[in-house]
Amino acid sequence: MNAGMPLDRLRNGCCALVTELAAEGPARRRLLDLGLVPGTKVEVIRRSPLGDPIAFNIRGAVIAFRKEEAGQVLVVQVS
Numbered sequence: 001m002n003a004g005m006p007l008d009r010l011r012n013g014c015c016a017l018v019t020e021l022a023a024e025g026p027a028r029r030r031l032l033d034l035g036l037v038p039g040t041k042v043e044v045i046r047r048s049p050l051g052d053p054i055a056f057n058i059r060g061a062v063i064a065f066r067k068e069e070a071g072q073v074l075v076v077q078v079s
Contacts (some may be wrong), residue, residue: 003075004019004074004076006075007056007071008065016075017040017075018074022071022072026076031072035058035061040058041078042058054067
């Protein structure tokens with residue numbers, strides 16, 4: 001099964017579903033606590049001018065991640 005692509009590769013306005021978390025330890029716990037579990041819909045709101053951090057809409061809340069963090073969330077793009 002294709003696990004998907006890293007969340008940091010999506011463009012502004014794109015939506016995706018979380019398929020897997022590649023993070024471990026406290027980083028994984030933080031992502032899970034923020035609601036990033038498999039099946040969660042995530043929308044890219046905007047990127048900072050230099051591309052880091054990136055703001056996402058997750059379960060109605062706007063949350064910003066650094067590219068490194070977002071790269072550990074694997075997603076499948078939806079329309």
